[in-house]
Amino acid sequence: MKRSLLTVLVLLLFVSTALAGCGNETPSNEGGEATKNIKQEITLNAKTEPPSLDPAIASDTTSGWVIDHLFEGLYTKNQKGEPVLGAASDVKISEDGKTYTFTIREDAKWSDGDPVTAYDFEYAWKRVLDPKTGSPFAFYMYYIKGAEEYNKGKGSADQVGIKALDDKTFQVELKAPLGYFDKLLTMWTFYPVKKSLVESNPKWAADAKGYVSNGAYRLTEWKHNSEVVIEKNEHYWNKDQINMQKVTWKMVNDATTYYQMYKTGELDLIDTLPTDVIDQEKNNKEFKITPYFGTYMFMLNVDKPPFTNAKIRRAFAMAIDREAIVKNITKSGEKPAYAFVPYGVNTPKGDFREVGGSYFEENVKEAKQLLEEGMKEEGWTKLPEVTLMYNTAENHKKIAEAVQEMLKTNLGVKVKLANQEWKTYLETTQQSNFQMARMGWVGVFVDPTVILDYYLGDSPNNRTNWVNKRFDDLMAKAKVEQDDQKRYELLHEAEKVLMTDLPFIPVYFYSQNYLTSSKFKGIVYPVNRYPDVRWAKKVAE
Incomplete structure (x- = not known):
């Protein structure tokens, strides 16, 4: 998943309800008569082709x-x-x-x-x-x-x-x-x-022509690798509650370019600002940081040396300075990750992450020792060459370069970097054609299950080739456990199994930074999705 949490995340668990007839809330009529003649259109940035x-x-x-x-x-x-x-x-x-x-x-x-x-x-x-x-x-x-x-x-x-x-x-x-x-x-x-x-x-x-949907919008144009356009679906049962008539997604992946497009009014909302402008934008009323229920990580292919060895995987994990990454590169309140499930899940005993704690810490001395032991176990006098892959984006590149330098400085390991465009990257990693690769995972809702599901043995999203029967069994038991406290205990056990084997390296828990034009009101920023503009309204030209 792509992208894909704040220092102390305050996430509300979505209220579990099966009540009928709630419907969507009536949107605000902010702007009143003054907005009647304003075209209700907004331009976003998808960065890449969907x-x-x-x-x-x-x-x-x-x-x-x-x-x-x-x-x-x-x-x-x-x-x-x-x-x-x-x-x-x-x-x-x-x-x-x-x-x-x-x-x-x-x-x-x-x-x-x-x-x-x-x-x-x-x-x-x-x-x-x-x-x-x-x-x-x-x-x-x-x-x-x-x-x-x-x-x-x-x-x-x-x-x-x-x-x-x-x-x-x-x-x-x-x-x-x-x-x-x-x-x-x-x-x-x-x-x-x-x-x-x-x-x-x-x-x-595959294209806009002939595409049929049942939601608030219909697909009207898809210029591949350029833009996607949707317009209000007049057949939608709840169309009267939809303010925004037209939504356009551009596909501009270079952060500096899309930042300038925002500044010139070509884009109305952007996320993941260039790191060198975050400090200057933090006092801008249009700047916003929101929680995002997901984890930034590096997947490790356990079938490709050197990551066939668990000690070497842990050595790499322990040699990365996460604090330096979130303070000097991402700069948006992300929290260093020493586990997989992010903060924000309320349980009978407290926040799931706080209860579970960390599963390792940064320790260069121990990392060197683990690397040495792992190489000895494999009979290697020289570590096999390592390539770290990432999908093309400025921030991913900067993080990969920082990790490359940390591994060289702390472990004496030379790591090559390689990048691909998102769609190609997904195909490459799906085929497990990598050693170490960037990935992000965001929960479809706020619960540990949907995060931990990523590493199920039969999950198509698990590209590491790691399969652990104990982990799979614990996840299966948790999904049918009706007692909430016992369910969370099983999920903690499952995470412990995962973090013991470490088929991946957690880096940080996400947050998202945005710039949103003050011309728009009513945009919703979910904790596990990108902004929802169904109820957005343009109130000024």
Whole structure:
């Protein structure tokens, strides 16, 4: 995942609710009559080409940013980040908490005017699970009865607990009660796709022409590697609550360039400012730092020397000065990471990260000793050559260069650097064609499970080739544990297993910095997504 926390993160756990009929809040009418003649358009920066605008295929935050504005699931999120009913108007939950019966809104329509049906949802979800689809996020559906078996080729689609009872009734049967099922359903993997369109055109999501969605916006233009344009969907059931008429994403990856574009008014909002301008912008009323529930890390391919050795992996982790990185490079309140799960998860015993603590510390002397022991175990008199890969971006480059120097100074290890554009980079790392590679992981909601899921043995996102049965078993137990305290204890155990083997190097917990034009009000900054502009309003020219 791309990007992908503040010193003391204050994150609110999304309120778990299955209550019907909440709907989206009415947006403010700030600006009144004065805004009537102002074009409600905003220009953002995606930095790179979205790898995929197919909800079943997308696995990165860039694609998700666009998709979240184009589609809507059974649940959506309101301005407070709470899950509320979206494409569904009602939900009934069985007494045992395992069966959800949704009623699809009578006025839920596709952007071409056709009705959204329960059959579209059934088709979309089973398409995600179909092994032929190759969905990287299919495992998020494993809570559903028969889903894992079907996805792994050990069961059939008919055995999956997903069924349209009629045009407007959609039923889901879980393996066990899941307290955060409503939150889970707000992620794009659970969005519907139009069955007739996808079956008739396998490349339906490759371009704007013929693209159909069911959310607040419709895709009107996609100039590949240049810009994506979406416009308000007049068939959307809740269109009266949508202020912004048109949203454009440019694709400018150079931080200095997009910063200048913001300054000249070509962009209305940017994130990840060039590090050399952060200090001067901190007193700007348009500057904003927000929590971001994710972790910046370097994946280590455990099948490629020298990272086949656990002691060497730990040596590299212990030789990196995280404080120097967050103070001198990122400069936005990020917190050094000595574990995987970020701050911000409230548990019965306190914040999950504070309870779990750190799993290692920076210690050059011990790191040198571990490196020496690891090389001896492998019979190496010289460490195999190491290349650190990163996706093209100024800040990633600066961090990679800093780590390169730290490893040289602290361990005497010479590391080569290599970079690729985001889409190519995802393909390269997916094929595990790397030794050490930058990655970020952001939770789809605020819970340790969705962070730790990254390193499941069968997770397509786990590109390190690390598989640990004990870790997988603990995660499986945690997902069906109904006692909250016991669930968190299992998750702590799982994280300990992960941090003992260290198939990755955590660097810092994210925060995000933004510059947003004061001409706009009502933009929402989620803790695990990029800004939501559905309720944004331009109040000045």
